[in-house]
Amino acid sequence: MKSFVTLFLILLTFCVSAQDYPESYICYRTGADITIDGLVSDEEWSKAKWTNKFVDIEGDKKPKPKYKTRVKMLWDENYFYIAAELQEPHIWAKLKQRDTVIFYDNDFEVFIDPQGDNHLYYEFEINALNTIWDLMLVKPYRDGAPAINAWDINGEKSAVKIYGTLNNPNDKDKKWTVEIAFPWKVLKECAYQKRKPKTGEQWRVNFSRVNWDIEIKDGKYAKKLNPETGKTNPEHNWVWSPQGAIAMHQPETWGYVEFTDEIVGTKELTPRIDEDYQAKIELIRLYNLEKKMYKKYGKYFNKITSNYTILIETTSKQFLISIQAASGKTWYINQDSKLWTD
Incomplete structure (x- = not known):
């Protein structure tokens, strides 16, 4: 024995191998106020770089996503700002109730682990109707996590801009963009020393996009069914930093976001390697x-x-x-x- x-x-x-090094990003300070209106056209956003385009959640072993997704990040004294661009020829959304399971629609998701310890982290989901679901995880689901759905990011601001028409299958859309402002007064609850990050510090962050195969039935969008099983085709999971598995709740494989006091557009910095x-x-x-x-x-x-x-x-x-x-x-x-x- x-x-x-x-x-x-x-x-x-x-048989068990480590993932390659995660994606990383320098998050600069914004030199001016950012209006949260869904438009990624503020002068400050034009100075911030886009992340690399999203990939399949499992990484290189799966095909590249059908539609492009990318993100920008900035911060100031009060907020952690996120802007996302999601290409989509058919933009649809149905869910309107806050804290519904938003990924039953196509959605954009944010995951934040302030201390990078796999515990006490945040999840945020938003659809094209600007309906949100925000929750806190005490620990990953693999470890018997209680998900605290009653937790809210009080003071959060978000907006969506649709380049096309929502829920209209008679035309072809271009994309939808999302702006989010997360207040530090809430995010710092799970952060080191209960504070917002200092320059040079890194938080573990990842972004996910859930995209469903759709078809048009009776003039409306519907999730595509597998003709052999009669069941809905599984969703596509596209992410910034690949997880190596269909599992977002692996904070150890999320990306690194390094915060700097340098004003966006004034200096070119490279994230440090952990x-x-x-x-x-x-x-x-x-x-x-x-x-x-x-x-x-x-x-x-x-x-x-x-x-x-x-x-x-x-x-x-x-x-x-x-x-x-x-x-x-x-x-x-x-x-x-x-x-x-x-």
Whole structure:
């Protein structure tokens, strides 16, 4: 039995690989007020760079998205600003009730993990009707997360501009654009030292676009059905920073947004590289191995092969893994996939 377990662990070690480094972005300060009207035409927005175009949530192993999506970011003393452009030849939306599951429509989504520890993070979804769903996650769904739907981003401002006509299948549309202003007074609730970021600090952020295959029935848009199963075709998930799986709730693979006090358009900066990223991904790999072993054998194991110097402590229901990273810091992960350092 012991030799089988050892072999099983070795095989799993070679089967799990880390994702390439996530997307990253420098978020500059805005030098003027931004009016939230859905128009990405403010002078300040023209100075900010677009992100790379979105890709499939699973990355390069899937085809590139059919329609282009990209984002810009800025900030000031009061808000974290986001502008998004979503190409779409047929713009439609039905949901009008706040905190409905918005991704049942085509939507744009924002995910923010202020401390980058996989815990206490935010999710925001918006459709072409400017209907929103905002919620807080105590921890990822994979770890039994309670999603706090009653939580609201009080003071949030959003607007949508449609280049075409909404819910009209008789013409061809161009795109819709979204502007969002998230107030720091709310976002800082889950941030380090309960404050907005300082220059040079990075938050983990990702963006997602859900897009459904549609057809026209009786003069209206309808989700396309699979003729063999009679069920709705699965949605497309297009994201800024790929997840490697159809799973947005993996904060460890979200992008890096670095905030700077430099005014947009005045200086060209490059985001710093998180030299401990690969160590964190190794911790996630070890976390996944422990979960698989517990499911198979009913216990956690304190000996797993790794190229890093690691220490594993286990009980009947918990584990704690520490790793020595390139920066010299010791990073930790537990059975709830929380990442932290001393």
